Amino acid sequence: MTILIVTRSDDLGASGAVTRALQARGEQVYRFDTDLFPTQLQLVLDERAGGRISGPEGVLELGDISSVWYRRSAMGGRLPREMDPQLRRPSVEESRRLVFGMLAALGVFQLDTLERVRRAEHKPLQLELARSLGMEVPRTLMTNDPEAVRAFAASCPEGVVAKMMSSFAVYDEQGQEQVVFTTPLEAKDLEDLSGLELCPMTFQERLEKRLELRVTVVGDRVMAAAIDSQRLPGAREDWRREGLALIGAWQPYTLPEPMEQQILGLMEALGLNYGAFDFIVTPEGRHVFLEVNPAGEFAWLTRHPGLPIAEALADVLAGCAARR
Template sequence: MTILIVTRTGDKNAPVAVARALEARSERTYRFDTDLFPTELQLLLDEAGGGRLVGPEGELALSDITAVWYRRNETGGRIPQDMDPQLRHPSREESRRVVYGLLASLGVFTVDPLDRVWRADHKPLQLKLARALGLEVPRTLVTNSPPAVRAFAASCPSGIVTKMMTAFSVHDEQNREHVVFTTPLGPKDLEDLEGLDLCPMTFQELIPKQIELRVTVVGQQVMAAAIDSQALPGARHDWRREGLTLIDAWKPYELPEPVRVRSLKLMDELGLNYGAFDFIVTPEGRHVFLEVNPVGEFMWLTRSPGLPIVEALADVLAGRAPRRMVPPLVAPGAAPR
């Protein structure tokens, strides 16, 4: 029996660590690097859901798969870039749909099913559910309307910040990477909102911070770490700006019981067994929910402050820890990515 790890070749540390933890539990693993399909890895899938994978790790009968850890997906990533775009796009799209079809047809426990991941990734849904469950959330406006942004800013005495729903970066003429972080907006920014009609953005009230939290939930286990993001000027609005500098400064944190319970309830609502939560703790001690990433990174937290996330994932995948059992869900309007 085998646990399938779905990722990509550039994903080094986490899959290796979890595979080792599973092997220490006498579980066999098979790594499916999706960027190798269809160019360097073969997949055979029949009408009964049977078939096999053939790749660098050898051959795996699909009937041997007992659980799946879905982490990263870059299907078709090695299809030649110089291929005719009219052929490359459908080739990559067809390859993606085959991989999605494989994962949907396996019928085994998955951390986490694609339809749940896609649904949970919608930030407006997260905020609505979190608020309904009693978690404090920031006042938020998602819009492409400059007048609406200015009116929203006027209603937020502490100011507002802007962010994107998905993390991304841009490259300048020297090919230097620039990541789009959470950014405060001042009066001059509000005067010049050019381009908003081409790309909507998310705006939130600026929440005063004492510290920030990364709360990792695996199954029913909740593990929290705190960072003093206010210690460095560049990290005050988004700790990721100084992520490498702060990487060893994370400390264990005891989450208040009401926040812990409500976070688990949000996982129930989203149907996830893995989630990486971001919280702000205000100077008054309020815990403000920002978002939960259904496939968020975690390895730096295993070093500092030493959270047992790898072990928790291995236990859930191997069936040694309580699992959140949820039926498949096709989210309305969800589209394969």
Template sequence: MSILILTRSDDNESVAMVTRAIEARGERVIRLDSDRYPTDLRLSMDLDPAGHRTTMRVGNAAFELGEVRSIWLRRHHIAAALPTDMDAQLRAGAVAESRAALFGLLGSLDAFWMDPLPVIRWAGQKPLQLKLAQELGLLVPRTLITNDPDRAREFARDCPGGVVAKMLSSFRVLDDGIEKVVFTTPVTEAHLEQVSGLRWSPMTFQQRVRKKLELRVTIVGQRVFAAAVDSQAFERATEDWRRDGLAMLDAWRPYALPAGVERRLLALMSRLELNYGAVDIIVTPDDEHVFLEVNPSGEFFWLERCPGLPISDAIADVLTGRAARCLRVAYDRAAGAPL
């Protein structure tokens, strides 16, 4: 039997870490770089009265995907290698068909997924996360998501400790070929004077939370790994630690989560039907733990280096069936209730 890792050619060392951990458990790993499909990688499903067979060819190597028992949906960038000078409509159609074929063929396998793409997309909705977290008893910041300038101004007036603005999506812009990310930003009076621009795009505003520490809590199955960093010791990271993440790589330390917080985070993961998630939390000067969000595909590789959390081993255990997995319930997404 094999474990399939669905990723992309330019992924980081996380894939190698998990691959080593899986192979140490005596299992075979098949790596599928989605950006190489359909240009360099061949996938076929043969269906006839005798049954069906799904195969993958990469160069001279061939793989029987029917033996795959688990799939780690790590990253995907399907059809990225298609020629950029193709007719725009034809290229869009080829990308759409490649996406449908890849996920359709893999979806036909009798395999456990960590985690299925529809679950990742549903669970990744930050308004849903905040609502569920609050219902489960986790502290969350006062939040406004709006495209109404008047409501934004009113919200800022009602938060005397200050307000920050952030994006629900991974908003990036290219400036002379350099990728720039929109980080969490304090809202100033000058910003409020320009808030009429919300008519072009909504934005998320949150009450500013004072920070003693920032936590990255990685949850794999039923295992919880918490690490803390003093972001306030880094000038560029005071509002968003990602802004100076490279400088902070060696500053992370193990952190003991209060039992009640850990229990509620596991309950949240269960409600979101996730086997993997990277949670961001603020610890206030009063030692309150304030939930911000959970990223269903969040990074973890630097936490293996410092402070040395065995996250890849936990992922390997879930994928190989050696550790408990989330038992998924079919949900009515509109009503939020089990079917």
């Protein structure tokens, strides 16, 4: 039997670590790089969910798949850019539907199913579930109404920050990536909220930080790491701005026992086997939930501070640890 890893060609660190951990356990692994489909990978699927995948790693019969790690998706990534957009769009969509349809029809354990991942990505749902489980969450407003934003900001004595519910980047004229980070709003920003009618945003009360946490959950294993984001001015509002500079400074962190149980409760409510949680620790020691990413990155944490995340994923995929 074979474990199928669904990802893309540029995903090397995390998927490579899990592949090695699985192979060390004697498991067979097949990598499906979705950006190679449909140009360099072939998929055959019949009405009984039988068929095969053919590509750079050889041929895999679908009936030989024992479990799936759904990690990244980039269907149609190698289609010619000069292709007529009216033809390219349906090609990408048909490719997505075939691959996702194959995954839905397989009938094997998946970490995690596309349906569970898509549901878990809803930030309003995350905040409501976390709050109902007893976690502290920041006061939050998600809107395209400028007057509602100004009223919300007036009720937050420490100020507000703006963020997006989805992660994305824009590119300048030189092709340089400009990532949209969490940003505090000044008075002049609140005066001019033009453009909000074109795209809603998320606004939260600004919280003073002592530490920021990344808590990675795999099955029933909860692994926490902390970073002192206040040590660098550029990282104080969003540690990702100085992510490379801080990469070696992550330290193991011990969570309060009640908090660990709340985190597992949220994983259960979302039906997830994997989740990457972000928390703020305030100077008073309060732990404030920000979000959970059902497909969040973790590779750097396997080096600093050395969390056994790849091994935990391999255990769940191989059926050696608890699953949801």
